[in-house]
Amino acid sequence: MMIDWQHFTLWTSLAGGLLIGAAAAMLILLNGRIAGISGIVGGLLRAPRADRRWRLAFLAGLLLAAPLWRGVTALPPVHPVAGGATLVLAGLLVGFGTRLGAGCTSGHGVCGLSRLSPRSLAATVTFMLAGALTVFVLRHLAGG
Numbered sequence: 543m544m545i546d547w548q549h550f551t552l553w554t555s556l557a558g559g560l561l562i563g564a565a566a567a568m569l570i571l572l573n574g575r576i577a578g579i580s581g582i583v584g585g586l587l588r589a590p591r592a593d594r595r596w597r598l599a600f601l602a603g604l605l606l607a608a609p610l611w612r613g614v615t616a617l618p619p620v621h622p623v624a625g626g627a628t629l630v631l632a633g634l635l636v637g638f639g640t641r642l643g644a645g646c647t648s649g650h651g652v653c654g655l656s657r658l659s660p661r662s663l664a665a666t667v668t669f670m671l672a673g674a675l676t677v678f679v680l681r682h683l684a685g686g
Contacts, residue, residue: 549618549619561607562648562652563652563656565577565600565603566648566652566653566656569596569600570653573596575596576649576653576654577600577648577649577652577653578645578646578648578649578650578653579604579646579648579649580637580640580641580645580646580648580649581645581646581649582597582600582601583597583601584641585597586598586601639669639672643665643668643669644661644665645662645665647666647669649662650662650665650666650669651666651669654666
């Protein structure tokens, strides 16, 4: 997937970032929970029934955001540059990495860094370096 720079707008990006920050702030202020998607999804399998409701509500909001936004304006086109098998493998590696790092980019990058967590800073730097290294290897060494 590549960023569609022709349709990039500063204001919609800023609005998206503000909404992510507002959602994370509301979850911690109103529910005392950190908005890490891997933890929210992982907790669905073993959480008590009352705990599942807020997790499902958060995920429903996450999944409904794009269709709701499509009602306001057109979404930019998406052009995947990898095949289905590569995307599935990449998703599995991301899932393994989030379990290994005890959280994902949303939990560590958005919530952990805002709480000045050294562990989240180390995790976020590791995520970014691993992503840059993966792109370098796939694009420049593997010829993709």
